[in-house]
Amino acid sequence: DIQMTQSPSSLSASVGDRVTITCRASQGISDYLAWYQQKPGKVPNLLIYAASTLQSGVPSRFSGSGSGTDFTLTISSLQPEDVATYYCQRYNSAPLTFGGGTKVEIK
Amino acid sequence: EVQLVESGGGLVQPGGSLRLSCAVSGFTFRSYSMNWVRLAPGKGLEWISYISSGSSNIFYADSVKGRFTLSRDNAKNSLHLQMNSLRDEDTAVYYCARGRRHCSATDCYWFDAIDIWGQGTMVTVSS
Numbered sequence: 001d002i003q004m005t006q007s008p009s010s011l012s013a014s015v016g017d018r019v020t021i022t023c024r025a026s027q028g029i030s031d032y033l034a035w036y037q038q039k040p041g042k043v044p045n046l047l048i049y050a051a052s053t054l055q056s057g058v059p060s061r062f063s064g065s066g067s068g069t070d071f072t073l074t075i076s077s078l079q080p081e082d083v084a085t086y087y088c089q090r091y092n093s094a095p096l097t098f099g100g101g102t103k104v105e106i107k
Numbered sequence: 108e109v110q111l112v113e114s115g116g117g118l119v120q121p122g123g124s125l126r127l128s129c130a131v132s133g134f135t136f137r138s139y140s141m142n143w144v145r146l147a148p149g150k151g152l153e154w155i156s157y158i159s160s161g162s163s164n165i166f167y168a169d170s171v172k173g174r175f176t177l178s179r180d181n182a183k184n185s186l187h188l189q190m191n192s193l194r195d196e197d198t199a200v201y202y203c204a205r206g207r208r209h210c211s212a213t214d215c216y217w218f219d220a221i222d223i224w225g226q227g228t229m230v231t232v233s234s
């Protein structure tokens with residue numbers, strides 16, 4: 001099965017900082033990659049699909065890039081409401097594996 | 108309003124069974140693939156099962172294969188996950204979740220990002 005490795009597992013940044021989270025697939029997955037945000041005690045929320053397409057209603061400070069095996073989620077200017085755990089997920093074939101998650105905190 | 112409402116969670120002993128259900132409203136259920144995803148305490152999200160819009164294709168994570176069975180009733184707008192031989196490591200919040208793309212045919216077999224999630228139902232496996 002194709003494994004998804006996220007890094008870092010956690011980060012702390014200041015409000016207004018640019019934040020980057022990476023996700024690496026153990027084999028090429030084209031652009032079948034989604035990013036989710038899960039705030040504490042809340043349901044996951046789709047941010048990005050097809051590696052770089054912003055889901056409707058998601059703030060434009062979130063962006064995604066990459067194709068093949070290496071992908072990036074960027075928050076251009078971190079806001080207090082962005083405190084959450086972020087997950088990548090591949091969906092090119094079953095199993096639809098999630099990455100291990102990246103916990104984002106405010107410094 | 109689009110809603111996915113899970114039910115059926117609870118406390119069960121190891122080796123026991125539970126049947127989770129997901130009641131859907133606010134969209135044409137038969138036109139979307141569906142998934143179950145779980146979040147165990149202190150762990151990350153884990154995808155566990157997928158069913159295509161017309162039920163022709165069903166997939167499971169290795170961790171639940173042979174123990175869990177996913178089905179859907181498009182006439183009743185409902186999704187069901189039969190969980191047998193439950194283990195301690197199955198303890199988690201279980202989310203019913205919709206695949207993003209609309210299917211215009213009788214059955215569409217594709218995987219997609221998950222755009223709608225239920226609130227989750229807690230399953231605790233413990234003696």
